[in-house]
Amino acid sequence: MAKVGIVMGSDSDMPIMAKAAEVLEQLGIDYEMTIISAHREPDVFFEYAKGAEARGFKVIIAGAGKAAHLPGMCAALFPMPVIGIPMKTSDLGGVDSLYSIVQMPSGIPVATVAINGGANAGILAAKILATSDDEILERLKKYSEDLKDQVVEKDARLQEVGYKAYMEK
Incomplete structure (x- = not known):
């Protein structure tokens, strides 16, 4: 049974919402x-x-752009946590979406990640689930360790080849 609902208002949001799905898949x-x-x-x-x-x-992870009512309405109807992903828009760069999601009335909170922050929404959903699931917690710890290892590897390469060669990849 699915533990996380990922919902979006348009298929144009799919590339960002897919990042949340990819993180959830990595974490099982x-x-x-x-x-x-x-x-x-x-x-x-x-x-x-x-x-x-x-x-x-x-x-529920809900992504929306412009008026961005989807996350807030989810939070009004769903009794558990809702994470909003504001979508970057061509009109106002996503600030409109961010304000629509983050400025919720008292009593109806929506946890909000950065504009186009799909991966962080997936990680935050996992962290919420990890408060009552030790297996998810252990997978999250490994995920964080893997992120650290990636940075260490990148720095080792930088030290080895110098910044000019590093930038050429």
Whole structure:
């Protein structure tokens, strides 16, 4: 059963939402990905958000651009954590999305990552799940160690070849 719901308002959000899915896959966490427009199909959206708990979701990751109501409406209907991903927009660079998601009224919080922060949304969902799942916690610790090792390897290469050769890759 999927523990994380990944929902987006448009398939144009897919490249960013895929980054959340990739992290969850790396960490062995089941998810379900869906495209639903809160504005264009409100009945379908309400059914999704109200039924998410019964389907076993513990966290929802919701990405949206422009007016970006999807994450906030998920948080209004789903009793567990919602992570919002503001999408970069051509009009205002995603600041509009960021403000729409982060400026929630009291009592309806949405954890919000950076504009186009799909990977961090996946990591945050995993960290939330890890508070009650030791296996996920151990996989997260290994993930963090792997990130550290990547930096160490990059620095070793820099020290070996110098910055000019490093930049040429």
